[in-house]
Amino acid sequence: MSTLLIRGARPYGEGGPVDILVRDGVIAEVAGRVDADGAEVLDAGGLVALPGFVDLHTHLREPGREDTETIETGSRAAALGGYTAVFAMANTDPVADNAVVVEHVWRRGREVGLVDVHPVGAVTVGLRGERLAELGTMARSAAGVRVFSDDGHCVADPLVMRRALEYTKALDAVVAQHAEEPRLTVGAQAHEGEAAARLGLAGWPAVAEESIVARDCLLARHVGARLHVCHVSTEGTADVLRWAKARGTRVSAEVTPHHLLLDDSRLSGYDPVNKVNPPLRTGSDAAALRAALAEGVVDCVATDHAPHAAQDKDCEWSAARPGMLGLQTALPIVVRTMVEPGLLDWRGVARVMSERPAEIAGLPDQGRPIAVGEPATLALVDPAGRWTVRGADLASIAANTPYEGMELPGTVVATLLRGTPTARDGKAAS
Numbered sequence: 216m217s218t219l220l221i222r223g224a225r226p227y228g229e230g231g232p233v234d235i236l237v238r239d240g241v242i243a244e245v246a247g248r249v250d251a252d253g254a255e256v257l258d259a260g261g262l263v264a265l266p267g268f269v270d271l272h273t274h275l276r277e278p279g280r281e282d283t284e285t286i287e288t289g290s291r292a293a294a295l296g297g298y299t300a301v302f303a304m305a306n307t308d309p310v311a312d313n314a315v316v317v318e319h320v321w322r323r324g325r326e327v328g329l330v331d332v333h334p335v336g337a338v339t340v341g342l343r344g345e346r347l348a349e350l351g352t353m354a355r356s357a358a359g360v361r362v363f364s365d366d367g368h369c370v371a372d373p374l375v376m377r378r379a380l381e382y383t384k385a386l387d388a389v390v391a392q393h394a395e396e397p398r399l400t401v402g403a404q405a406h407e408g409e410a411a412a413r414l415g416l417a418g419w420p421a422v423a424e425e426s427i428v429a430r431d432c433l434l435a436r437h438v439g440a441r442l443h444v445c446h447v448s449t450e451g452t453a454d455v456l457r458w459a460k461a462r463g464t465r466v467s468a469e470v471t472p473h474h475l476l477l478d479d480s481r482l483s484g485y486d487p488v489n490k491v492n493p494p495l496r497t498g499s500d501a502a503a504l505r506a507a508l509a510e511g512v513v514d515c516v517a518t519d520h521a522p523h524a525a526q527d528k529d530c531e532w533s534a535a536r537p538g539m540l541g542l543q544t545a546l547p548i549v550v551r552t553m554v555e556p557g558l559l560d561w562r563g564v565a566r567v568m569s570e571r572p573a574e575i576a577g578l579p580d581q582g583r584p585i586a587v588g589e590p591a592t593l594a595l596v597d598p599a600g601r602w603t604v605r606g607a608d609l610a611s612i613a614a615n616t617p618y619e620g621m622e623l624p625g626t627v628v629a630t631l632l633r634g635t636p637t638a639r640d641g642k643a644a645s
């Protein structure tokens with residue numbers, strides 16, 4: 216029997232410090248003072264205790280691009296970022312569109328053991344948007360897939376999307392849509408607006424996202440299915456979501472840390488580290504997304520952690536791949552954009568980083584209350600901590616962080632997965 220005593224943490228940053236006794240992975244006692252002889256003590260004075268974070272949108276690149284990230288290195292990055300569960304996107308090589316690939320990802324995640332790795336299954340064969348993949352087989356596989364996505368590509372054909380919603384409804388699963396009408400983004404390189412026009416970059420208009428989100432909300436309501444919208448990037452999408460939710464559509468949505476903080480003024484340097492899909496939008500879009508997240512119109516934060524090799528980023532803008540690292544910087548960016556301006560308190564951070572994503576994905580043992588009898592799956596955060604981001608120092612193999620050299624607030628001091636420390640003082644457990 217293993218016991219761990221977390222000494223002096225403040226759950227959700229509320230009230231005075233408490234001791235949390237963890238026995239065999241479960242919270243056994245929460246009280247002002249707990250004495251446990253022989254227990255390992257984790258000094259958590261000054262730290263905020265939160266439920267471990269759940270990322271609905273991570274690219275781990277295994278199988279196929281292990282030169283940029285593996286399930287092991289990505290799991291380390293996740294643990295260091297306070298995550299205890301991640302959803303590994305299906306756009307690997309081979310694509311995770313069948314039971315063999317999703318079971319490989321699931322097993323490898325368990326072997327590494329630092330974070331619960333849940334494979335996302337592709338909606339269509341080869342992400343081609345034509346024929347539905349074997350959703351039922353993936354759902355019934357050992358991986359128990361409950362989130363399906365062609366992320367990187369939009370399920371653009373409305374009939375294919377309708378059928379996908381019908382199947383996932385029957386499987387009690389959810390489609391996570393990368394909302395991008397492909398006919399409106401042919402050759403697109405950056406947000407269609409002033410900044411892109413000045414630089415002569417072909418534009419990716421907000422309406423390419425908004426039109427698909429509106430269509431899919433209508434389809435989901437018609438079918439009675441659930442829909443999840445990936446990486447919401449525009450004010451107009453938030454408006455569509457608000458409308459759809461008000462009329463009872465079963466839709467949820469995520470926003471990335473980079474769309475909360477950054478905007479297309481970053482384009483001027485022509486540095487492809489800022490190239491991402493959907494593109495960085497305007498400052499007023501970012502402000503609207505922060506408000507929508509605070510309001511609950513956007514349900515949660517997801518990283519869209521997208522590692523890329525140096526040769527795919529250190530090149531001309533149009534040749535560079537879109538995507539940014541996100542796992543280790545997500546909490547600090549949420550602190551900067553949401554907590555510091557008073558848009559969210561720590562209870563709200565627990566909601567958008569852990570509880571809502573766990574609910575959306577149907578995870579029964581993540582995003583749980585910090586209470587007796589619950590799994591000790593926790594992130595311990597130092598709200599006064601400061602650190603300077605260095606891509607080369609991150610646990611990912613790739614180094615494409617847009618926050619290079621920035622000093623960020625909020626450090627994850629320890630992450631616990633069912634009572635076992637997976638990261639501590641900036642070091643992953645293995």
Ligand SMILES: NC(=O)N[C@@H](CC(=O)O)C(=O)O
Pocket residue numbers: 274306366367368393490491492493519521522536537538539
């Ligand atoms: N976000 C990105 O810019 N890139 C993602 C794909 C995606 O999320 O659409 C990737 O796989 O690299």
Ligand SMILES: [Zn+2]
Pocket residue numbers: 366367368393445446492493
């Ligand atoms: Zn995407």
Ligand SMILES: [Zn+2]
Pocket residue numbers: 272274304366367519521
């Ligand atoms: Zn993605």
